[in-house]
Amino acid sequence: MMQYKLITVLITSSLLSGGVIANEDCGCDFTLPSSHYAFDGAAQGIMPGQTLCLAAGQRGPMKLSNIHGTASEPVVVKNCGGVVETIPYHYAISIQQSSHVNLSGTGDADNHYGLRLGGTLGIEKRSTDIEVNNIEIYQADFAGIMAKTDPTCESDTQAGNFTLANLNIHHNWIHNTQRGEGMYLGYTGHYRTLVCDGVEQKVYPHDLQGLRVQHNLVHNTASEGIQANALSRDTLISDNQVSLYGQDPFAVYQNNGIQIGGNQVVLENNVINTGSGNGVIAIGQDIRIKNNTIINAGSYGIFADNRPAEGTQMGQAGLPHQYINNTIIDSTEEGIRSYVRLTYGANLVWGNTMINDGQPNQYGAAKFIHYLNNDVLRDEQNNHHIIRN
Template sequence: MKNIVPLLILLSIFSACGSDENVDVTRYELLPKTGVLASCTDMLAINKSAGFAFDDNSCQYSPKACADCDYIVELDMQVIDNNDLKLPPGSVIGIRAGKRKSLIFRNFHGTTDKPYIITNCDGQVDVADNVPGIKLHTLSHIRLTGTGSTDDYGIKVSEGSPFGIVAELAATNFEIDHVEITNIGGPAISARTRPVCDGSTNRGTFTQKNTVVHHNYIHDVDGEGFYIGGSHWHSNFPPIADCPDLVLLEPQLEGVKVYNNVVENVGQDGIQVGGAVLGCEIYNNVVINYGLKNIQVHQSGIQINPGTTGSIFSNLIKGGTGSAIFINGFANKVFSNIIIDCARDGVHIGDREPPAGKSYMIVNNTMYNVGEYAIYMNSKLSINNIFNNNLLVNITGGLHNKLSDEISLNVDNNLELMDIREADLENPDQYNFSPTDNSSLIDAGIGVDDPNILADFMLNSRKVGQSIDIGAVEYQRN
């Protein structure tokens, strides 16, 4: 299988997506990162390594023959219900290669040690329909993976509405990877369960755990690339017709991992995560040409909805109509990201009823060509926030817009330049933002007191010299 991880070769193409006009878009052909903290950590890969903090895109897989699967989903099948099949946990379910209509998988409940594996077999699967391409309903401990062939993405959803893939109705502990999704009337992947009148999926009764999406290629869709969790963590869920007077709260999420995905040409937000109160990481993704419908508050590269905490790091975000990273969560750490050609703010932070006493850390990012502010800070309920060690080049609105004296924001040790050449980087025109031997960024950062901020953009160690550097990429000494 071809290796694909965020970086570096750009090919120009022309396409229409998410708007009424043709737009000049970019297609990244991505090369593996070489960071010492990352390797192949996938249990299904034939080259799995141990002892690494992050998973990269170097994994290799053996093609899966349908004859080797425990059950085969034939081309004329659509509803796969384990209440009928009675397949035991750990079973491998093969989707036979070819063009097919939509699929529904439901009532599969594996275990941590024996998840159900749903994979393509005997080649690539192509799902096209006028309904959601693949539905994952009422299941747990399953993996939907396109690693069953030599294709980069062995499962493709080439048409669907309003979702490409949807995981809902108390779906939890699931993984979606190596899937290509395009030509969708709404979000490419929706992974959220709504509360219902009987309370069975209300907050406190149901928690969506371990939502893991990685190594997917999302492009040319009308809605979001990823819509994970809800948008109403801070308030009651909108009334439901069958129980209009009942107070319903969206379930919370724990253990959200979004990594090594390519998202390009999307009508709304590139990656959106809400209600993820514990264990959320969004890293090593590429998001290009986001918010193409130019809908207010639905046009960010990465959108952090209320209730979401965790880390956003080592992502490349380029060319959108809104802010690169829009945050209404709490206690988020944003570091080692590269933001390019952003129409609005590099990082925009607001309040949606966060817990008291939480802080934001926005450190060691590189922002280049930003239409408004590097950071727009409108969170009065957070404390001890920092914006340090960022490389800021050609920021139209300036360093920051702190909207009130009540807002706590320490702005220190950021380097502001008008010309990218002044930073002495290897080759920013080809997306290589590594400092050269003579760069003033080297060892120029101030200390960041957080052991979880450990990786630079390339997934190398954050500190390798006397001090950390300024910007997203740490200079690597031979």
């Protein structure tokens, strides 16, 4: 409690410790000095619509917990008086048991990225409705941003009892991850097998709903640039630039530009440039991949599958995909390879352009568009294969 008492004293004074920042300059209701590593919103009594400021300067990792705003009045957490930089560590900021929080690096007009985090930004322990913007994240030991709550024996962590909703990640710069992804969003895998009260059981992870990932720069990641899984509805991933992905993946096939798993996803207007795996891998149904530019993919430009269960009949495997107006340049394998089959309606493959040197792939086929078999229903229009001289 001594730390929190000190915070309260500093808030009521005219200046932060060291006399460098006036609270009124940033509109702070609470301020976390650079010497402090934790803020508990419940203990401090922070209310919807209030602002928690992080004092400028170098600091260690931070845990922000029990902070709750509302949809119309989020709690804002931002830098004040300059750049906040965390010393490189396993994690930089951990947001826990919080909702309707905007973590923002916009507290200093002279710095576009006012928060500079030398480690992972974690959004965990049933946190939801979080906005993250104008933050630089570098040299994370694993992923740059990790947003998920692993299912445990506690029922409130499991599917049906918790949903990570309205996660909004925009205008950030993430680079040089050491082992993992630029962004790791949602739980990977259908379930975990745990022993709960002496009984082995399967526990299922939460969904992501209303995910927004827009206008981010993701560069030089060990594994995927952006990975988002357990997507159940209303996902938009757009206007991002992902480059040098999959440079040192921690496991095989963890080396794609953008990986999405789930349903009702729009992936559009992204530039995905140079990596060891697929430019895009999309697993699920009702996925729309539009107006993306994919350059120098180490495998397929776009690889897609819906993985229908054995015994699925035609028309029973959910909604089809759309691949529309994508430009795919110099992928090592085909520009588009689709295994999305047995769908209710045809996959739309319209207006895509593949540009390459005309050399065949490893199977002797043109690096253009390939389908698993005739179970992949498709409507193809105005696709072009341009061979460079």
